[in-house]
Amino acid sequence: xxxxxxxxxxxxxxxxxxxxxxxxxxxxxxxxxxxxxxxxxxxxxxxxxxxxxxxxxxxxxxxxxxxxxxxxxxxxxxxxxxxxxxxxxxxxxxxxxxxxxxxxxxxxxxxxxxxxxxxxxxxxxxxxxxxxxxxxxxxxxxxxxxxxxxxxxxxxxxxxxxxxxxxxxxxxxxxxxxxxxxxxxxxxxxxxxxxxxxxxxxxxxxxxxxxxxxxxxxxxxxxxxxxxxxxxxxxxxxxxxxxxxxxxxxxxxxxxxxxxxxxxxx
Amino acid sequence: xxxxxxxxxxxxxxxxxxxxxxxxxxxxxxxxxxxxxxxxxxxxxxxxxxxxxxxxxxxxxxxxxxxxxxxxxxxxxxxxxxxxxxxxxxxxxxxxxxxxxxxxxxxxxxxxxxxxxxxxxxxxxxxxxxxxxxxxxxxxxxxxxxxxxxxxxxxxxxxxxxxxxxxxxxxxxxxxxxxxxxxxxxxxxxxxxxxxxxxxxxxxxxxxxxxxxxxxxxxxxxxxxxxxxxxxxxxxxxxxxxxxxxxxxxxxxxxx
Ligand SMILES: Nc1ncnc2c1ncn2[C@@H]1O[C@H](COP(=O)(O)OP(=O)(O)OP(=O)(O)O)[C@@H](O)[C@H]1O
Ligand SMILES: [Mg+2]
Numbered sequence: 001x002x003x004x005x006x007x008x009x010x011x012x013x014x015x016x017x018x019x020x021x022x023x024x025x026x027x028x029x030x031x032x033x034x035x036x037x038x039x040x041x042x043x044x045x046x047x048x049x050x051x052x053x054x055x056x057x058x059x060x061x062x063x064x065x066x067x068x069x070x071x072x073x074x075x076x077x078x079x080x081x082x083x084x085x086x087x088x089x090x091x092x093x094x095x096x097x098x099x100x101x102x103x104x105x106x107x108x109x110x111x112x113x114x115x116x117x118x119x120x121x122x123x124x125x126x127x128x129x130x131x132x133x134x135x136x137x138x139x140x141x142x143x144x145x146x147x148x149x150x151x152x153x154x155x156x157x158x159x160x161x162x163x164x165x166x167x168x169x170x171x172x173x174x175x176x177x178x179x180x181x182x183x184x185x186x187x188x189x190x191x192x193x194x195x196x197x198x199x200x201x202x203x204x205x206x207x208x209x210x211x212x213x214x215x216x217x218x219x220x221x222x223x224x225x226x227x228x229x230x231x232x233x234x235x236x237x238x239x240x241x242x243x244x245x246x247x248x249x250x251x252x253x254x255x256x257x258x259x260x261x262x263x264x265x266x
Numbered sequence: 267x268x269x270x271x272x273x274x275x276x277x278x279x280x281x282x283x284x285x286x287x288x289x290x291x292x293x294x295x296x297x298x299x300x301x302x303x304x305x306x307x308x309x310x311x312x313x314x315x316x317x318x319x320x321x322x323x324x325x326x327x328x329x330x331x332x333x334x335x336x337x338x339x340x341x342x343x344x345x346x347x348x349x350x351x352x353x354x355x356x357x358x359x360x361x362x363x364x365x366x367x368x369x370x371x372x373x374x375x376x377x378x379x380x381x382x383x384x385x386x387x388x389x390x391x392x393x394x395x396x397x398x399x400x401x402x403x404x405x406x407x408x409x410x411x412x413x414x415x416x417x418x419x420x421x422x423x424x425x426x427x428x429x430x431x432x433x434x435x436x437x438x439x440x441x442x443x444x445x446x447x448x449x450x451x452x453x454x455x456x457x458x459x460x461x462x463x464x465x466x467x468x469x470x471x472x473x474x475x476x477x478x479x480x481x482x483x484x485x486x487x488x489x490x491x492x493x494x495x496x497x498x499x500x501x502x503x504x505x506x507x508x509x510x511x512x513x514x515x516x517x518x519x520x521x522x
Contacts, residue, residue, distance in 0.1 A: 160356040161364045161372075163322050164424065167349045169379035182366045 010255040021071035028061035085145025093153025107143030123211040133212035152184035194256030197249040275328035303478030353425035359417035363409035370405025394423040415446035472514035
């Protein structure tokens with residue numbers, strides 16, 4: 001079990017963040033959307049632990065509720081991208097031929113663009129707030145998983161157990177799901193875990209630029225964007241969601257690192 | 267009647283951008299209920315021929331007849347039906363099994379794919395395990411939890427699941443030590459005596475005495491000599507067969 005040493009604290013922290021995100025509405029001490037201009041821009045005190053924003057909304061409650069949008073959307077996004085990219089890539093590796101050539105050239109095109117630039121362009125074309133931003137991010141991140149899965153499939157493609165499965169009467173689909181995916185899952189999961197931090201950052205980044213979650217939604221990127229002009233006078237408004245992004249990105253990145261050590265001890 | 271016939275099989279692989287001929291107009295057949303031994307030095311194309319016969323590799327030219335029908339171009343469902351009657355066993359027993367699946371799961375895979383119920387699968391798996399000389403609790407083990415010989419027995423069990431007519435055994439004993447080799451060969455022989463047809467590939471001519479009715483000797487992608495096992499092991503005509511025989515006798519001398 002030595003391999004798992006060091007994984008636990010990060011898994012615990014990540015678990016807590018995810019729990020926080022899922023149960024956010026019950027955990028927020030105040031209504032994150034209740035405005036009271038008479039309470040605007042209060043610095044942190046015993047009532048508003050992280051102060052209030054310019055509409056008098058409780059920043060702590062907004063950060064907590066914001067975790068739901070940011071973390072949950074990022075997780076869903078990550079799952080969708082990983083599953084879609086891996087299945088496509090694994091199929092390419094198994095089938096080869098024209099499907100493989102077309103998909104790989106397509107992924108070359110996507111991979112040739114700088115990620116964030118492409119995401120910004122795609123999100124503004126797609127529109128539609130957070131869902132559009134998520135679509136844009138799926139569009140840029142699936143090729144990474146497709147390439148990885150394809151490469152992994154190529155390493156096991158000529159294993160006799162796949163040929164034995166074929167001779168047992170298994171279809172391509174049965175071979176893919178019963179034999180291939182389980183044997184390539186490790187490195188893909190590690191990549192996904194390492195990617196979560198990036199996705200959280202990118203999703204928040206798009207919202208910050210006004211291409212994701214729209215005001216008044218309590219989303220970390222959008223909240224930072226709102227606090228931008230007050231960074232000198234009311235720094236807590238931008239610092240609170242900024243720290244939330246920093247901490248969750250750091251936790252998920254370190255968890256990814258530890259997972260990599262577990263799956264790939266070299 | 268011939269169960270499997272290969273006619274004028276031609277195959278080249280690309281090496282450094284140039285095609286290299288690996289099989290050169292190979293014609294060979296195996297009679298129903300008999301065992302054909304296929305011998306030759308490493309790299310002479312035995313595995314390639316076996317893989318072409320079982321349609322795991324495409325030939326560049328030639329014809330494959332199995333059980334009276336042309337299977338050279340079969341795909342999809344047609345090919346799946348061929349595998350009901352034609353099975354292959356590989357050289358490396360461990361990599362013949364998905365490392366993440368229990369042996370029982372893998373052995374019953376052909377049954378499951380043919381719609382056999384879970385209960386019947388379990389029963390038949392136990393029966394198959396006994397048939398190849400393994401305890402039924404081997405179904406609950408992972409491939410890395412059994413020895414190479416046991417794993418190869420499990421592979422034979424899986425190959426037998428659908429009662430095939432033809433077994434292609436590609437150096438199934440090379441990765442095993444000598445006593446285990448003999449046991450596995452004896453197991454194959456007992457299957458042949460019960461009516462199984464077999465192609466037994468090896469580079470050890472001595473092994474064929476125990477198992478094969480006839481022998482085809484390959485050299486550099488060609489069949490250079492074919493005949494009954496007795497003839498070839500006692501009066502080899504080709505230099506290839508003589509060399510293989512000498513090598514086999516040499517090894518036997520070491521084993522005492
Ligand atoms: N997929 C492949 N791509 C390129 N060359 C190949 C491929 N498979 C086999 N070869 C070449 O074809 C030749 C015959 O290989 P094959 O595996 O059929 O020999 P073999 O008689 O089975 O040898 P061994 O006794 O070592 O198993 C070898 O020179 C090998 O390098
Ligand atoms: Mg071989």
